[in-house]
Amino acid sequence: MKLDDFISNTGQWLKGRGAFSNIVMSSRIRLARNLVDKPFPNKARKKDLSDILEIVHQTADGIEFFKKSIFLKINELDNVDKQFLIERHLMSHEHASNPEGKALIVSEEEVLSVMINEEDHLRIQVMQSGFNLDETWKIADTIDDALSQKLDYAYSLHWGYLTACPTNTGTAMRGSVMLHLPALVMTKQINKVLAAISKLNFASRGFYGEGTQASGNFYQISNQVSMGHTELDVLQNINGLIRQVIDQEEQARQALLVQNRPMLEDKIFRSYGILKNAHIISSQETVELLSMVRLGVDLGIVKDVDRMAINELFIMIQPAHLQKIEGKKLSTSERDTKRASLIREKIGG
Amino acid sequence: MQCDICGKKKATVHLTEIVDDQMSEMHLCEECARQKSVQMEQQFGLADLLAGLADFGKPTKEEAHEVIKCPNCGMTYDEFRKFGRLGCSQCYESFKMHLSTLLKKVHGSNHHVGKAPAKIPQAEKDKIESFQELKTQLQQAIQREDFERAAEIRDKIRDIENKKE
Ligand SMILES: [Zn+2]
Ligand SMILES: [Zn+2]
Numbered sequence: 324m325k326l327d328d329f330i331s332n333t334g335q336w337l338k339g340r341g342a343f344s345n346i347v348m349s350s351r352i353r354l355a356r357n358l359v360d361k362p363f364p365n366k367a368r369k370k371d372l373s374d375i376l377e378i379v380h381q382t383a384d385g386i387e388f389f390k391k392s393i394f395l396k397i398n399e400l401d402n403v404d405k406q407f408l409i410e411r412h413l414m415s416h417e418h419a420s421n422p423e424g425k426a427l428i429v430s431e432e433e434v435l436s437v438m439i440n441e442e443d444h445l446r447i448q449v450m451q452s453g454f455n456l457d458e459t460w461k462i463a464d465t466i467d468d469a470l471s472q473k474l475d476y477a478y479s480l481h482w483g484y485l486t487a488c489p490t491n492t493g494t495a496m497r498g499s500v501m502l503h504l505p506a507l508v509m510t511k512q513i514n515k516v517l518a519a520i521s522k523l524n525f526a527s528r529g530f531y532g533e534g535t536q537a538s539g540n541f542y543q544i545s546n547q548v549s550m551g552h553t554e555l556d557v558l559q560n561i562n563g564l565i566r567q568v569i570d571q572e573e574q575a576r577q578a579l580l581v582q583n584r585p586m587l588e589d590k591i592f593r594s595y596g597i598l599k600n601a602h603i604i605s606s607q608e609t610v611e612l613l614s615m616v617r618l619g620v621d622l623g624i625v626k627d628v629d630r631m632a633i634n635e636l637f638i639m640i641q642p643a644h645l646q647k648i649e650g651k652k653l654s655t656s657e658r659d660t661k662r663a664s665l666i667r668e669k670i671g672g
Numbered sequence: 673m674q675c676d677i678c679g680k681k682k683a684t685v686h687l688t689e690i691v692d693d694q695m696s697e698m699h700l701c702e703e704c705a706r707q708k709s710v711q712m713e714q715q716f717g718l719a720d721l722l723a724g725l726a727d728f729g730k731p732t733k734e735e736a737h738e739v740i741k742c743p744n745c746g747m748t749y750d751e752f753r754k755f756g757r758l759g760c761s762q763c764y765e766s767f768k769m770h771l772s773t774l775l776k777k778v779h780g781s782n783h784h785v786g787k788a789p790a791k792i793p794q795a796e797k798d799k800i801e802s803f804q805e806l807k808t809q810l811q812q813a814i815q816r817e818d819f820e821r822a823a824e825i826r827d828k829i830r831d832i833e834n835k836k837e
Contacts, residue, residue, distance in 0.1 A: 357761060359761055359793045361760075362744075362745045362759055362760040363745075363757065363758060363759055363760055363761075365755070365757050365759065366745045366746075366747060366759035366760055442757065464787070467787075467789075468789075468790055471789035471790040471791060472790045472791070474791075475791055475793060476789040476791070476793075477761035477793070478788065478789050478792060478793060478796065479761075479764060479784070479796060480784075480788075480792075480796050480831060480832060481783065481784065481831060482764055482771075482775075482782075482784055483784025483786060484784075484789075485761040485764050486758075487757045487758055488756060488757055488758070489758070489771060489774055489775055489778060490778055492764075492775060492779075492784075493775075493779065493784045493786065494784070494786040494787070496786075548778075548779045548780065549779060550775055550778075550779035550780075550781050550782065550783070550784055551779055551780055551781025551782075551783060551784075551785060552781075552785065552786070553785050553786040553787075554786050554787060
């Protein structure tokens, strides 16, 4: 498998399947792990980093789940490829910005990715489509167990898994769920919901990465606390919270349908119309319009597009993706043209 | 044993501190121990940490003469305050007291519950092997009516038992 193969495949988490996939895009588990006898990446020397890469690479090679995966050294990638992996949610900006001694493993269908030597020696990420943290956790747990048969993890009976940042110490697990909440935004209830979430010690952020404003009405909700609760307790808490947010979004959608169906249909079909016909379009505009069309699909108002096509477009319309598809560097204005033609091709009918 | 600070009351809290690579033990009464932990929190700039671990920088008066350093990776406590990242897994031992307070503030707890790796590091296994020793110590603490110490040991034993399953 090669990096360029990703472009013609769809990550499992974008397939639009699974529970509540009308509202929940994807579920993700991330585990931070370190090797016991090596300094954390921020204190590690070049030799340490390359030793860690080697140990993890070899260990992964011996595990069934990694059989069809791809191993990439970040300093061997060009800027477009790095950006491409970030856009696919397979690695962080931090991992790309200081590439020396860093690597990434990605499994088939992009279910699993492991960042090596990011903030911690290993950042194991598992993603699934729909609201399915329990299954996602099971996969992550199994892979983690398999790795820990061979690797000596930094672990203390008292503190749990030892991580570079104390905000991750303990289980070193973050579970997150990506939600599409257009009706809560349109009915102006979203801030109330987000405030309640942060009061409960959960974090929310946007679709396009850490510190970004939510765009396309996507919100990612994850746990903050990693110590004092078992992994399953934490997941149960997130699940309970997400179920409530889903309920609120469902209610807001029904309220919009009942109170002002013509307005809603107008907004959705105008959005669809622009996407099907535009010849120049920015990513910001695209994302807002795609959000409306996705809502239309989820409510059965738009019938001739499937959810996976919309999900894919949220990823494909980003700069590095457009350039990979085109096979060359594109200026901003060239991208706006390419973006419009790609959208017409995918959902233009 | 008398308290190291006030020299009056009975010492019931026993702390291990690392200053300039030297380990020192302190025996304190409950009241002095509480004051000491408030001091430590202030040194740590906890308010800053809670505001998103963003601003570690602000120095306090007390810290100027106190350099705590991890003997394994060379990270100083000051450096950690500035960048918010520890240098190695042994930093947890080196900055134990400060981290204990910090983790409690961040997570509401400073005890791990949850999964354990298939292979547990040797140093941690040694701690399990001293399980019997802990039980003996617990008996002794109860006999001399040092209930605070007994409670500490009981927590340690529970900790280990949780991990054993
Ligand atoms: Zn005293
Ligand atoms: Zn250290």
